[in-house]
Amino acid sequence: MLDSFAITRRWPAKDANVIQLYSLPTPNGVKVSAMLEETGLPYEAHLVNIMDGDQFTPEYLSLNPNNKIPAIIDPNGPDGTPLPLWETGAILIYLAEKSGKFLPTDPSKRAEVLQWLMWQMGGFGPMLGQFGFFYAYGGKDIEDKRPMERYRDEAKRLLAVLDKRLDGREVVAGDEYSIADIAIWPWVRALFTAYNAGDVLELESFPNVLRWHTSCADRPASKIAVNVPPRP
Known part of the structure; x- marks a missing residue:
């Protein structure tokens, strides 16, 4: 079934019956590997x-025309046929629905979780990425520091939003650990690991x-997810 996907010619499946x-x-990659490990x-x-530049190869673009990672193929999609999928928010929702985990069924709590997932997708991730x-x-060598200062200030504003939300709460949304938590924590981790920005962001x-x-990272x-797949 997976042979019809051009991407498998560059990255062959060892087991064509499991999610690729x-x-x-x-941070975006860890979101999906963490979800797969959790479920x-x-x-x-x-x-x-x-x-x-693997993301620009014809094989990868055949799966994700937006040339970003991650992407998946589920050989056992909802209708029994393979399902290709990209964009981490869409992948997290799909995997939550497939597994029946990390997304509440109660409509109000589900909407709350999705609200914070969209907050990460539309603001927290992109703004922290620009700050980084x-x-x-590359941007650190630009003499004009206004872009860095703009994204630094926005990163701090968003961290303040998250900090206020977590006051007296163990999870971001709903009553239990969810795809909202899974989407957000890898970006906080990047502030320490990739950007070394603890001091500048206070x-x-x-x-x-x-x-x-x-609590999320532990x-x-x-x-496991932070090393999937292992870096070269």
Whole structure:
């Protein structure tokens, strides 16, 4: 069934009956590997090395025309046929519905979880990513520091929103750990690991975020997910 997907010619499936994950353990990549580990859905991971431009190859673009990681193919889709899927928010919702885990069935609580998932997709992730570029990567050499300052301030504003939300709460939305938590914590982790931005963002001033992040990152599934697939 998977042979009809051009991507499998570059990244062949070892087991064509399990979910195929094409990824790298960036914050967005970790979101999906963490979800797969949490749900226990069988999968195999293929390294898409974005430093080498794998995401621009015809094979990868045949699955995700937006040339971003991660993407998946579920060989056992809802109608019994393979389902290709990209965009992490869509993937998390799909995997939650497939597994029956990490997304409440109560309509109000479900809407609350999806609200915070969309907050991550539309604001928290993109703004922290821009901050990281201008602070830690190529943009740090730009003499005009206004872009970095703009995204630094927005990152701090969003962290304050999250910190206030987590005041007296163990999870971001609903009553239990959900795809909202899974979507957000890898981006907080990046502030320490990829960007080394603890001081400039004054992360110690967000104690609720730090407490919550530790509880998320210490989950057994999370510890595995941050190295799936292993970096080259």
